[in-house]
Amino acid sequence: MKKRIRAVQQILQEMGLYNGQIDGIAGPITRKAIQTNQEIDPALPMTRQITAFIQIEAKKRGIDAGPVDGLWGPRTSAAFDELLYQLEYETPQPVWRPDEISIPNPNNWPVQQTDQFLNVFGERGSQLVMINLPYEMKLSWDLRIRTRRTQCHTKVADSLGRILQKVLEIYGEDEISNLQLDHFGGCYNDRVMRNGTAWSMHAWGLALDFDPRRNALNWGRDRAALARPDYYDWWKCWEEEGWISLGRKRNFDWMHVQAARLPE
Ligand SMILES: [Zn+2]
Numbered sequence: 246m247k248k249r250i251r252a253v254q255q256i257l258q259e260m261g262l263y264n265g266q267i268d269g270i271a272g273p274i275t276r277k278a279i280q281t282n283q284e285i286d287p288a289l290p291m292t293r294q295i296t297a298f299i300q301i302e303a304k305k306r307g308i309d310a311g312p313v314d315g316l317w318g319p320r321t322s323a324a325f326d327e328l329l330y331q332l333e334y335e336t337p338q339p340v341w342r343p344d345e346i347s348i349p350n351p352n353n354w355p356v357q358q359t360d361q362f363l364n365v366f367g368e369r370g371s372q373l374v375m376i377n378l379p380y381e382m383k384l385s386w387d388l389r390i391r392t393r394r395t396q397c398h399t400k401v402a403d404s405l406g407r408i409l410q411k412v413l414e415i416y417g418e419d420e421i422s423n424l425q426l427d428h429f430g431g432c433y434n435d436r437v438m439r440n441g442t443a444w445s446m447h448a449w450g451l452a453l454d455f456d457p458r459r460n461a462l463n464w465g466r467d468r469a470a471l472a473r474p475d476y477y478d479w480w481k482c483w484e485e486e487g488w489i490s491l492g493r494k495r496n497f498d499w500m501h502v503q504a505a506r507l508p509e
Contacts, residue, residue, distance in 0.1 A: 382429035430454025452503035469499035
């Protein structure tokens with residue numbers, strides 16, 4: 246509820262109707278400002294008035310929030326996510342059509358779990374090399390530990406180096422740190438995929454994870470930090486080299502990027 250009230254306060258403030266704190270508390274100033282909207286029935290309980298206000302503001306911006314009834318359902322919830330996005334970025338969320346993201350394959354990465362894949366990359370853990378990172382990273386599970394090296398498959402080392410170098414050129418060290426692009430969740434790791442059947446691309450040193458805390462496995466683009474526009478250039482760096490983001494292609498595991506294609 247606090248998040249909703251904060252959004253309402255922000256909108257009211259932009260309309261010049263509210264000059265109190267953006268604190269997520271529906272105090273008297275907030276209530277009064279909401280009730281300046283003639284479409285909202287002042288007899289409704291405050292929670293419904295707040296929801297109605299959100300529905301009206303979503304509608305104004307062309308977002309489908311369903312009828313203005315002050316009731317919080319899935320349609321209002323989805324509209325609210327879009328409204329929050331627009332309040333932050335002042336533009337609608339780009340329509341997400343993962344099948345239309347075409348990713349070139351200049352390094353001819355093979356499709357995971359195929360014979361060709363094994364021909365190219367060999368047995369798990371068999372062709373690892375230690376590489377230097379162009380900027381310092383922090384280990385996501387203990388941010389006090391910093392590293393400038395990681396182990397990866399020897400056949401992806403050059404590509405990985407070029408990508409990270411480009412990220413450094415585009416963002417610079419300060420922005421990398423602000424955006425937590427240096428929160429490193431690891432590369433080589435001899436383990437199975439998280440759904441527990443096949444070997445993970447990490448077991449060949451072909452995958453890296455970034456900022457796992459803000460890109461949890463089951464989060465979609467509405468929650469994952471790496472789905473935001475600030476990171477478009479980041480994804481461009483990877484995709485130009487043919488690396489695949491599970492987030493960008495499948496809308497889960499946004500932390501994960503790999504030098505292997507997905508089966509179509
Ligand atoms: Zn991963």
